[in-house]
Amino acid sequence: MTGLVYYSSRSGNTARLMERLGLKALRLPQTEPSPEVDAPYVLVTPTFADGEGRGAVPKSVIKFLNNTRNRALLQGVIAGGNRNFGTTFALAGDVIAKKCDVPVLYRFELAGTETDIARIRAGLARFWAAQEQQTCLTQA
């Protein structure tokens, strides 16, 4: 079973999405110390990019992923954002995907819609099943 890790700033958008998703998840703190995980997980994060795309990944997420062990266990990323930011919409997902060699699984706006919740839930179930199958094959 793969876990979920998320970050939400005090605007609370990502936290509200996670609450409605209703799956067990670890929330990253605003400040130190950054936790360490011991099982594979999917990361859910908002985007804070400026117009040039700089600063897209929240600092708490950077701190968390700078831990080699945490980074190695990352399986995929789900990114929040706002389409009004044009080409930098949900950019944190693309930045993390490129840095950590994992797929962008999904993107949502602000706190997400009902469709987003349904797609993330179904998508995670499929993704985790596929991951487990792969693990079994590797071990066999």
Added chain:
Amino acid sequence: MKDMTQARAVPKAINWNRLQDDKDLEIWNRLTVNFWLPEKVPLSNDIQSWSQLTPDEQTLTIRVFTGLTLLDTIQNAVGAPTLMQDAITPHEEAVLSNIAFMEAVHARSYSSVFSTLCQTTEVDEAFRWSAENEHLQAKSRLILDEYDAIASPLRKKIASVFLESFLFYSGFYLPMHWSSRARLTNTADLIRLIIRDEAIHGYYIGYKFQRGMERLDEAERKELKDFAFGLLFDLYDIEARYTEQLYDGLGLTEDVKNFLHYNANKALQNLGFEALFPEETCRVNPAIMAALSPGSDENHDFFSGSGSSYVIGKAEATEDEDWDF
């Protein structure tokens, strides 16, 4: 020495190295980095495209832009300044002064479009139209009523988020529509800069609203939430009629209304509330979505598309400050 209690109150000098709320600095940085002026956009490249619009399409476009100018003028002259009076931190006040100024830049930039593309007489006529348009005037009055200095600080923020995150969109639709048809693409670039700014404004003011809500008891919170949904209904009523008046001629009214529903829900999310309009009424034309955020269509995602094109790359070593690309 005179009696100090009689002395004029002097504000404390602002210290940006001592923050009560680090969101203030985060937003200050984003807004200042995003600073722009209309001169940055080569609007004259749209002259030929403008000449290919029909006279009715041109009139509609100028009118829509005078309507947007009015909202920016209100936010610059009344909205942001009145929010400054309620600022909790000196840094919030400074951020709001940036917001006020950028609204003046937005209002000014429509006049740049006009002076580049349009005849003075047409523009004067459109400004007269906006001053007399009952729907534009009605929505402005609803907002201005809340901006009255005696109004509650949190009601002001609700009105302000609705202006920033909802009321602009009946107007923003049109340049996105033209852009999706390869018309007025430079003007659309300018509008996207405005949309980007308004998104941060709506987010920030909504964030401050949520902080204010945290200090209230359950009954007060419920009262404000009821007020917010009530105001949104009233504004939507006006917006629906304004939309019909503007877009019936092009057959776009239903499409625009979906865009309004979608944005109304996002405005509510900025305030920390749940969506109001059901999703089936929020299905925005994909061409408009693509014009809004080029290159980020849904199928790019693993969970919603085929999954064949998801972003994947080589893993790189990470360093704290090494993520800003």
